[in-house]
Each structure stands twice: as structure tokens, then as C-alpha cells.
Amino acid sequence: MEPSPLTQQSRPESFQPKIVRLYEALFREDEEDYDLSEGFWQEFFLLRPDATSLKRILGYLDADDLLHLQTHSQQLFLRAVSRVKHGAPPSDEVALDTLTVFLGAVLSKRYTNPSSDVISVLTGLRDADAVMSDFVASLDAIIRNGRNMEIRQKAVQTALSITAGAYQTGLISYFTHRDLFPALMKCVQDSDSSAQILRPFFLLGLLVNYNKFEFQNPYRLRLDDFVNDSTIRKIVACFGSTCSSARNKYVAVQDDLPEGWNLGATLSYIGLGVLAAGSRPSTPTAEEVIPLFSALPGSEAGILLSTYEFTNANKLFCFNLVTLPSQTKGEASALSSFLSLTSYLFQHAHRSLRSSLYTYLSLFILHILVEDQTLVKRMCGEESKTMVRLCRQRQPYLPIVRGSRPVISVILDIMIDGINHNLRRKLDAEFYILCLGVILRVISFLSRSRFRLAYHWSELWRTLLSFFRFLTTYANDIKTLPKYAELVDDLVNLVALSLSDGEAFLPDSAAYDDLFYKIVETGEVLTKFRDAFELSSHANSSSIDILVNVSSHYYALLEGNEKGKVKSKNLSPREVSKVIKQGYETLSIQAKEGLDHWDRFREADYKAILKKVARVAVEDAKALIDEK
Template structure:
């Protein structure tokens, strides 16, 4: 007999706040102001992001413009709640603004600035509403909740104003930063960010980073600072850029440097999750802790990174083409601080945690740079971040005191470099000079990004790093232990590639100055190798490599000839080949090669031998020094100091990409 009882499905309950959302947006023609009671209840009920998002996302930009009365009421009342600083309405208002602004600013408008202003405030009220908005955010970021917070204790109302730091002050401060990030990224191409330049948030952000209670939460304020500092910085005197120049609070700088290290480790961990390329024979017990996966951004105060569990050989959810993750946006902030502040540069290079097993930030950064350069050809976005890091390294290498730190025994460290596809550079299993790690990262990038559509800007930046490194070694007469033979092999392989594909490459912009720099790099090493190479054998090897490449150098000279579209016809008519260009040393390289070819031929005739062994060629090279005259051009070790204005177009692209990544980070 069937049971008379029936099973009714459990009813689904909708949060009360969702019904208020629906009531607010139910009728686009309803311009009536909601009552104060409605808004009081609205900001006493906990925000429900899925419910608000489900209502706002389907609304088209044009339809949202027709709902101005509702959107303006919501924005102005939320700003008033944040401004009042009362609990819990201020925190709920910040949560609501975060969801609301993300949904509104993610839509594509016909007239971006004017449409967003119309939706949020209207032109007549934008000044005072946004001034209050930014001022309130500044106050909350700096101090947290400023209003009274009450609770019942033993039957009496107790004022907890002075203890609210333990009851949500940090969370309110962090949410204020998140809302500021949301508007800064979403409205980056509009005039609304000018209100953030009128109200200087820099002191509040630095206080937030430096406060003990927000230790480990430097990532978001650092991103916000970078976003604001890059707003129209080439069009007007951005106050945040000026603040970066003058900032000298070393404890805060050290916290920022730590965050750069943590973020670099997290970005690198994505590459390792796809393919763990730790060299065979290495043990994580005797090298640094490489991956701090427990230190997720914004998850609270960060503990020191420890050695991780082995990562899987392949993660199907990840692809090299999708990397680096959006967290790489911090690399733009790193560039801004390095370019503006010498004290920051010094701390960036020198900082080491009190625990020697913790990887230093500069090592993490160089390591991540090697992964970016290794895969730079995979996407324009990835190549952009790789170039951005090369600019940072260039700025560091143009400071002689920092170069000394990079070659100092005090900063020697283990540095994990990318080895995810051949050819591989030799494994260094001991602590090494940081400059050698930088050179390795750059050489590896040169080896792995050879394409017919060569990225000339990336290769020019890479050659610039090498020339500045060698120039410093020559001037300081520092004999650097390094596998130099791999550097010469990579440079000459690049020349062979350029020769083989000259017909495909000749139309690329900015090719002539790149060719000059490439040839001059070898000429510089030839003319002053005895000043930086560790021994005579290394110097002999350089000449040996050059003699081997003699035929290639001649073909290179003949193939890489103007006219190039990147130079004027007037100049092209005057320049017949590489040897005619005033800043090119190809004739020097060919003269050296021909000098030794003549000696080798003479030796073959004397010994009646068709072929000489490598040892015999080496002996010819040594004996040939006496009759060799290297007529190198003046100023081979000179370079132009970095000027940000020269990279204006690139940095604008970088800012747009980084801001887009920040929007992804913020969800």
C-alpha cells in the first residue's frame, strides 16, 4: 500500500536584500526617490553579490543609461554611508559599491566618460559627489571605520569605538582599497580619475602598507598606487609620480619589496605547475624555497614561504599561452618605483629576509623574468611584461653602485632559471653572482624567441642589457666567472639567423640600430676582453668563435644592407652597407677574422696539413695576438641613459594591459 505521505521539495529562500535590489531596478521609468527607510534597511542588510550581479549584468549600456534615477540614488546613498563611517552600513556600502561599480564599468559605452558620469551622478553633481567619495575612501584607507560601533555586553550598550581595529577595521580599510581599485581600473580612460589626483591618497596607501595590522596585505595598495601613477602621466604632472620620487620611508619600501618577491614567486609557480623544470640533481633542501603557494594575495598576514610540495608535471587547466596570470600587473608598479626612486632600487637589490632559506625578492624577480623571456614569443601580452622587466634591469644596470651590488659576494644567491625547453644553458648548482643570473636570463631569451617576424624591440632591449653588463665589468675591471662561451655562441647564432632570414627581416622597423648594437657588443668584448674575462683561455675562446663565424660575418655584412623603411631615403642613399654606418663595427670583426684566416692558411702551408685541430687553431690564435691590431670605434662601452619619454608608446600599452589584469584580479 502506497504511503499517503508525499515529499515536497524544500522551498528556496531569497535573501531580503535581493528583493530590495529587484524593487530598486524593477521599473526603469520610476523616477521617484526611494524613502530614507528604504535606504536605511538597504544598507543594514548584508550585500548579496550574486543577486545584484544577476540584475545588473543583463542590462545593456543603453538601458542602464535610462535607469539613471535608480543608479544615481544607489551611488549617492552608498557614498553617504561610507562617509558617515557607521557600522555596519559603511562596510555594506563598500561591498555594494564594489559589485555595482564592477558591473557598471564593465559595459561598453558610446561616450565612456559622459555616460559613466550620467549613470553615477549626473554632470551637475559629479564634483561634490566624487569629491566626497574619494575623501571617504582616503579616510577609510588611512584609519578604517571612524564612526561609533556598539554591541550589547552584560545587558548594557558598550561603545567599542576604540577597539574596532580588532572588530573589522582592517577589513573596512581593505574594502575601501578594493573599491578605489575598482573605480581606478574601470574608469582609467575617463576623467573621473582626476578626482584621485586632486585628493592625494599616497599617504593613506603608505600608512596602510606600513601598519603592523595590515602586514602581508601590500599587494592591493601597491596595485592601486601603480594605476593612479600611470593615469595620464605623460600628459600632465601626475602627483603620484612625484610622490614616488620623494618617498624615503625605508620600512615601507622593504614591505613593498617583499610583496614584489612574493608576487614573483606566485607568477612563477604557474609556469612550474605546467612543467616542473627543476634541474636534475637539485634538492629543495639545499636551495631556496621557490614557491610560496600558501601566501595567496590578500588572504591575510603572510607567513614566510617554505619549501613546497612537488608540483605536478602538467596541469591541464593551465597553458603557457595564458601566462603570466593577471597578478603580473604588479610588474608595472615595480617598474614605476624602480624608475623613480634610487632608495627603492637599493633595497630591491639588497633586501634579504632574516631567514637565509627564504628566496630574496631580487632573486624571485630575476627568476620570473627568465620565465617571461623564455616564453616571450607566445603572446604580445607576455612579451610586453618581459620587456617591462628588461627596462627594470636596464635601470638597475645603469647605476654603478647597484652594479657593484649585483656582482658582490654579499648578494650571491641561488637563482632558479627557466629550463622548460632546449637549448639549455649550463646548470649552476652553487650560489652565483646576480649579474650572471641576469645575463643567463637574457641569453636564454635570445635563444628561444627567434622568429621570422622578429621582435626587434625585445631583442634590442636584451642586447642593451648585455652591453651595459659588459661595459660595467670593463670599467670596473671586474673579472666575472661565467660560461662566456655560451654567450658568444648565442650572439653568433643570432647573427647567423639574421643572415639566413635577411629577406624576411629587412622590412622590420628599428632594425638598423639593433644591428649596430649587436655587432658593437662583440667588438666591445674583443677590444677589452682582457679586462673582464677571468682568464686567457676565455679570451682565446672568443677569438676562436669569431674565426669560426668568419664566413657568416661577411654574409651578414652583405645581406643586412639598406635601404630600410625605418630610415629616410636621404640617409639610405648615403649608407651602402654595414661598414659605412658610423656606429657599426662589422669591419672590425671581419678584419680580425681575416687576420686569423691568413695565419691559419700560412700554418697549413707550412705544415702541409689541410685541416688543423682545435688545439692547433688555438695555438695560432695565441701567436696571432702579436700581429693583431684591433681598430675598434670609439665609445663602444658608452650607452644612452634611460629616458622614460623614449618608451612613451610602449609604457602606455603596458599600462592598459596591466590595468586590464588588475580588473581580472579584482574579480
């Protein structure tokens, strides 16, 4: 009897999707002349892509293998570009998804002659200009006016893939010649979520940075005069949302909410309401957090590069970044989210070069903001009051502040944390110069405007004077660092300025007295500091002399001109304050002119850092593509 056709047959151990078989046929190394029929391509661009399998197959091939198989790779690229240009669904979407993976893999290989070899793999030298121009024009059209946001995002993803992959080749020139800026901004304008804005904005940052120190980058010129307020607001909101997401990853490793705070109520103010529903996470051990923190921030942090570029070029963008309120009640504003992420970056900057470079970007952004007198005035005012979750994952901790306060106070706190948490013998002098520079700009504004800021100033003085002690202790190591002399001068001048102009910006006489007393306490260190860095014969000897002389003047009063034990140790705070006030009558501070002077931020001074940042952002763009 014949077996029934309904009898269950044994199943194969695994099913291989048809598209994977086509990938294998396309890149079969021993059959580069294998004829790929029209039917092959019809089927290829109708089947759902399998990004994982295609990436795996291409991963087995090196640059020489791809050059050997260039007949097939060229056919794939040309056919895919044709589908993208024709715009018929679903083939155009399949083509874009395929190109995103294919180009990312092809451009990641190490070629002997990168530019010409990549062109050989993709188009052949004869047709390169025509095909690549056609390709970029097609991407431009889809990003600008694709039939729906999904395909527009796919086109952005493909453009991001080729831009990130080809950063060291000539292929990006096709994007600079075409100018995708209008299309990217149109895509942002038509987006209805931060997730849809992230990749166009990320791509813009890479395009703006490409060889910008070697030639006049057209995208940078576009940023200068872009005045579409609604589009800028969408970008700022996306930036804030992305910063919150990046910051939350730090909190997920180690919850650092101060004990005694009401979790749900507090999180609703600082953009972490999503965490309030769950239980407080367990605290990992010190060893467990090291690799977790070292992997942060996430790839989305590359958006800091795009934000820096916009901040450095466009005053309207800066204004919106500072003034845009939160989009939803209970969420943080974009500026608050950025400051919160910056706080976490500062405490973990030492963990990797990547983390350090993104910390620099945050510092550059803050420099530009506090240099704008209109913006810094607003950040000092009542209208800027906000709550910002500052990192408390490493000691020493700053005092807990409950309630809202001016943004400028938060910025000062972040600088204090940056100084306290990155001390090491091989000091990053550039980082400290930038931190001191932000503080100088803030104090300079407060002094000139005679704006009395309520702030825990004693923490700032304690931090700056402790930094004197650190530099003195490790003077021999510090003097081997580039720019150490600039660092020393900036620190001395900053404290001298605070001492000479403190009455103009400190909230009351007690705060001013406290600064004097802390100078007195540090007198011996200041003298050793002066000698260790040979400042007596230095151009800034007058600044260090101000500090030493003030210390000596009050030391003599507090000690009662007696040798041995300092009597101030046994004096009450009121008695010390009385002596400080009495000392004013006989104290003369001859501060030199220009202590409050600063030069505007010039990115050319940080060319080497920004080139490293761009390379890191390129790698994060690739990771962002893989995540999708």
C-alpha cells in the same frame, strides 16, 4: 483534526537571499519610478552583499538601460557614499563591497558619451563635483585611518575598482586632485602581510600612469621624493612575494627542476619550499601546456607596473630592491624572485601580447638597475651571491649552475635565454635591442672597472654569434622591421667591444682565446652578414671590419694558408689555443672610440609600449578584484 504545526512542510526548490530580491527591485527595468522607501535602504545596507548576484544582474543591463534607470542608480550611489562617509558598521562595509561591484559594472559599459553618461548614472550632472569629492575624501580617510585593516582594504578595493573602470573617463581626476598617495603609503606602513600591500601598491601604479605623458602626474612627483625606508622595504618584500607566486604558476604547469637535483633541499633555497612536500607533478603534453602557459602570468603581474614606476623614480627604492635580503631563512630575496619570474616571462613572451608587455616592464627595470654604477658594482660582488631558479621549460638550456653566484651572472643568463627563445622571422626588434642594451651596460661596467667575472662566457659568445647567423639567414625579413638598423649596429658593436676589451673583464686567457676562436668559426657568416646588411658603406663599418678581419687573420693561420679543408678541425684545443696566442703578435685591433657608450633609459622612448602596458594592468586590476 487540525494538522500539527510541527508537521514538516515541503521546502522550496531554492532559497533566494533577501538582498538579491532587493537588487532585482532596484534594477527592475520596467519600473524606474518605483518608490524606494527609507526602509528599503535601511535593509539594503544591513544585509550581507551578494557580489555574484549583483554582478549578474548588472551584466544583463547595457549602457542605455542604466541611463534609463539612472534615478535608482543615483540613489544607490548617493546612499552608499553617505554610509561610507558616516562610518557606522556594518553599513559602511556593506556600502564599500556594494560600490566595488556596482562601479566596476557601471564603468565597464560602452557609453555614447562616456564621461557625461557615467556621471548621469552615478550622481547627475548638477551634483557630480560635490558628491565625487565627498566620496574620494571618504575613501582617503578610511584607507589612511580606518578602524581596522579589513575595512581599509575594502576601501582600497573600491578605489581600485573605480580607477580601473574609469581609466578612459574623467572620474580619475577626482583621485589626482585629492592625492591618495599619503593614505596608500600609510596603509602599506600599517600592513603586516604582503597580501595587504598588494592592492594599495597596485592602485598606486595605475594612478601614477594615468595620462602621465599628457600632464604632470602628481603621483609621479610623490614617488620622486618618497624616503620612508621602512615603507619601501615592505613594498619590496611584497613585490618579491608576488613575483614568487606568479612564477610558481609556471612551475605548476610544467615542473622544470633539473634531473638529479634534490627537490626539497633545492626548493628551500629558491622560494619553492611549499612544493617540496608533494610529489613531483606529472609532465603535461606539448599541446596541453599551450593554453595553460598562454593564460600566464596571473593578474598579480600588474604589480610590475607599480614596481617599474618606483624603480624609475626613486633611487632608495632601487637600492632596497637590490640589497634587501630574504625575510625568512630558506626563502628567496625580492631581487631573486623578480629575476626568476623574469626568466619565465622571457621564455614565454611570445605566447601573448600581455606576456610580452610584462616582459618589457621587466627589461625596463633591469635597464634602470644596471645603469646605476653603485648597484651594478654590488650585483657583481660576492655580497650579491644568490641562487635563482631560472626557467628550463624550453630548449636550448643553459648549463646548470649549482650553488650561489653573483646576481649579474643571473642577469646575463636571462638575456641569453631571451635572445635564444624569441627568434622568429617577424622579430621583436625592440625586445632584442633592450636585451643587447642590458648586456652592453654590464660589459661596459666590467671593462671600465676591470672586474674579472667568473661566468660561462662561451654561452654568451655562442648566443651572440648564432644571432648573427639568424639575422643573416632571414635578412630580407629583418630589413622590413622598424629599428632593424639599430639592432644590427648594437649587435656588431657589442661583439666588437667584447673582442677589443675582453682582456679587462674575462677571468683568464683561456676565456679570451675562446672568444677569438668562436669569431674565427663564424667568419663566413660575419662576411655574409656584412654584405646582407650593406655595412661596408655604413657608419659602423669599422666594427664589423674588426670582426671580419680578426676572423680572416686567424683563419689564415689555422688553415696554414692552404685552400680546402680547415686544418683547425683536426687540431686539439691546446694546439688551437697556441695558434690563437701566436696570432696576437701579428694582430692589430683598431677599435673605434665609444663602443662602450650607452644612453640612459628614457621612458619617453617607450611611450607606446607603456600605454599598452597600462591598459593591460587595468584589466588585471579588474581580475584581481574579481578574485577577491
